[in-house]
Amino acid sequence: MTLKFTCVASLLATVVVSTSLAAEPITFTDVTGQELTLPATPQRIVTLPNPAAATLIALDGKSDRIVGMNKGSKRAFENGMMGVIFPDTAGITSDILAESGGWMPNVEAIAALQPDLVIQWGQRGDDIVAPLRNAGLPVALMVGGGNGGTEELARANMRMAAEITGQIGKYDQLIAWRDRVMGELTAGFAQAGEVEKPRILHLRSAKSKLTATGERSYQNVFIELVGGQNVAAGLGVDGTVSAEQILEWNPDIILLSAAEGDAGLEAIYDDPLLSRLTAAENGRVYKTPQGGYIWDSASHESPFTWMWLANLAHPDLFQFDLRQELRDGFKLLYAYDLFEDQIDRILRIEMNGKQQGYQVFAAQ
The missing domain is CATH 3.40.50.1980 (Nitrogenase molybdenum iron protein domain)
Structure with a gap:
C-alpha cells in the first residue's frame, strides 16, 4: 500500500514538474526585429506564409502544433513528400485567408482555431497584420517571398521557427549543412x-x-x-x-x-x-x-x-x-x-x- 501511494505521488510530482516546465514563458525575436514573449511554448500555431508550416514541422520533427495553414502550403503538402511523412497534416484546415491570391487573414476563422501564435508575412503593410493583433492574437512575422529573397532572410526565418519550437540544436545542424554545400560550391569554382x-x-x-x-x-x-x-x-x-x-x-x-x-x-x-x-x-x-x-x-x-x-x-x-x-x-x-x-x-x-x-x- 505504501509502495503504491509512493508511486502515485511520484507520478503526480512528475506531472506537476512537467506542466510547470511546459508553462514557462518563452521570448524570441521575429524576423522584423520585434520581440515577443508568450506565456508558454505555443502548442497551436497558424501559419499564413507559404513556407512557414513546412519549416516549423522540419525543425520540430512533428506536425501536431500546426492547426492552420494557407491553401498554397496545403497544396505543397499534398503534392510533395510532407503529406507522406506526416499524413495527419491532411486534416489541417486551410481556410484562413480572406481572399484568394492575397494575404489578408480571415480573422474570424483564425480566432476560432484558438491559436497560441499566428505567423504572418512582415514588411507587406500593416493592413494584413493589424486585424490579427486587434483581435488579441499574438503575431510573429517572417520576411521574404514576394518581398524579395536572400539567404540571410531564409536563415532568419528558420531561426525564428527553431526558437518557437525550442530546436536551436537542430537549426545549428541545418545551418552547418547549408554551409557545407555552399563551401563545396565555392571550392569547386575556385579550383576551376x-x-x-x-x-x-x-x-x-x-x-x-x-x-x-x-x-x-x-x-x-x-x-x-x-x-x-x-x-x-x-x-x-x-x-x-x-x-x-x-x-x-x-x-x-x-x-x-x-x-x-x-x-x-x-x-x-x-x-x-x-x-x-x-x-x-x-x-x-x-x-x-x-x-x-x-x-x-x-x-x-x-x-x-x-x-x-x-x-x-x-x-x-x-x-x-x-x-x-x-x-x-x-x-x-x-x-x-x-x-x-x-x-x-x-x-x-x-x-x-x-x-x-x-x-x-x-x-x-
Whole structure:
C-alpha cells in the first residue's frame, strides 16, 4: 500500500514538474526585429506564409502544433513528400485567408482555431497584420517571398521557427549543412578558375501567363550561387514577360516552378515560339523538384536545390550524389528513410529523365 501511494505521488510530482516546465514563458525575436514573449511554448500555431508550416514541422520533427495553414502550403503538402511523412497534416484546415491570391487573414476563422501564435508575412503593410493583433492574437512575422529573397532572410526565418519550437540544436545542424554545400560550391569554382556562366531563366508561372523571377528573388540567389546568370535580372522580384522577350533573352537553361503544379515541360515544348529557344532545342528545360517542400522556394531544403542545379549547370565541375544526399538529408530533416521510388518522385525522373544531363540523377 505504501509502495503504491509512493508511486502515485511520484507520478503526480512528475506531472506537476512537467506542466510547470511546459508553462514557462518563452521570448524570441521575429524576423522584423520585434520581440515577443508568450506565456508558454505555443502548442497551436497558424501559419499564413507559404513556407512557414513546412519549416516549423522540419525543425520540430512533428506536425501536431500546426492547426492552420494557407491553401498554397496545403497544396505543397499534398503534392510533395510532407503529406507522406506526416499524413495527419491532411486534416489541417486551410481556410484562413480572406481572399484568394492575397494575404489578408480571415480573422474570424483564425480566432476560432484558438491559436497560441499566428505567423504572418512582415514588411507587406500593416493592413494584413493589424486585424490579427486587434483581435488579441499574438503575431510573429517572417520576411521574404514576394518581398524579395536572400539567404540571410531564409536563415532568419528558420531561426525564428527553431526558437518557437525550442530546436536551436537542430537549426545549428541545418545551418552547418547549408554551409557545407555552399563551401563545396565555392571550392569547386575556385579550383576551376574562370568558367562560362550558363544563362538561366526561372519561370514562376509558365501556363496561364509567363512570369519570370528577377534579381531580387531567392531564385536569383541560387542561380548565381551555382555559377549561372539570371537572364531576367532587372525585373525586381518578378514580372510578367512575353514569349518574344524570352526569345530575345534566349536562355541556355529554363527552370519551371514546382509551385505551378499543372505546368510541365509541354509549356515550353508545345509553344510555337518558346520551342525554338536554345534551351528547348538542347533539352535543357527542367521542372524543379519537390521534396518536403518546393525546391525553387527559399526553405529548409534549399541545399538540395543548389546541388541539383549545380550538377545541371556545370556537370564538368559538380557531380553531387543527389540520391544519397536526399537519403541523408531526409533523415536529418524528418527522421525519414526514403525509398528509391520516392527519390524518383522527388526528382521528377519520369518528367525530366530524358532532358540533357538528367541521367546523373537516375538510380544506378
